[in-house]
Amino acid sequence: MSYSELLLSQFAELFEKRDALDKLNSREILHNYGHSEIHCIHLIGKLEEPNVTKISLKLAMAKSSISRIVKKLLDNKDIESYQVECNKKEIYYKLTPKGQELFDEHLKIHSSGRSIDKKFFEEFDDNDSHIVSEFLSKYNKHLEVQIEKLK
Template sequence: MKNYERIIKSYFRSVREFNEFESVPRDFGTGDLLYSSEIHTLQVIGNNANINLTELAAKLDISKSGASKFTKKLIEKNLITKSKHLSNKKEVVFNLTEKGLIAYLGHEKFDKEVFASIYKILSRFDEKEKEFLESFLDELVLEVKKLNRK
C-alpha cells in the first residue's frame, strides 16, 4: 500500500507542477501573451485548415461554447480568421493569419525545447515500459473522469 500511495502522490505532484507551468501566459513571437488554452486552440487550427467549431471543440476535448470563447480571443488578437466555408456558406471555419502562423511555429519550437528533457527520460524506457506507462495513464484518466461525475 505504501508504494501505491507514493506513486499516486508523485503523479499528482507532477500534475500540480505541470498545471502551474501551463498557467503562465507566454509570447510565442508575436508580442501577445497567450495562455495554454489559446495556444493549444491555435495549434489545432494550424494543424487543421478550414476547421469548423464542432471539429475544433472535439479535437480540444471541450464544449463548443469553450471553443467559441477561445476563438473569439484569438480573432481579437489577429491570430486566426473566421470565414464562411467555400462549399457550404452556412458553415464557419477558422484558419491562421500570418501572425498566427508565427505564434504556431514559435510554439512548435517551444514544445521541442521544453519537452526535450521529458523525451530524454522516456527514451530510457524500453517499449514494454512505455506501453505500460501509457496504459496506466489512460486508465487513470478514465478513473478520474468517473470521480468527476460523482
C-alpha cells in the same frame, strides 16, 4: 501516505514542473495565452477546415468553451474566420501572421521538450520502459472514460 496519494502528488508536481519549464522555454509572445488557447491555435494551424465542432472534439471541450476561446483569438487578431463557397452556413478559421507565429513557437517548444525528454527516457532499460508504458496506457484509458462521462 498511500501509494495512490503519492502518485497523485507526484503527478501534480510533474504537471507543474512541465508547465513551468514550457513557460521558461517559450518566448514572451506566448505568456499571455492559456493552455487551451494555444492548443486551439495549434489545431487551427493543423486541421483542414477547422471549425468549432472539430476543435471541440479534438480538445474534448464543450463547443461553448471553444466559441469563447475563438472569440478571444479573433479579437486578438490571432485568427480570422472564413466561409467556403459551397457552404455559407459553416464558419471556419485560419491563422493570421500573428497566429502563425504563435503556432510556430508552440511547435518549437514541443520539439525542444521532446528532444530533451527522449534523452532522459533512453536512460531506462526496456523492462522499466515497458512497465511505465503499460501504466501510462492504462491511465490514459481511465482518463478517456472520465472524459466520455462528462460529454
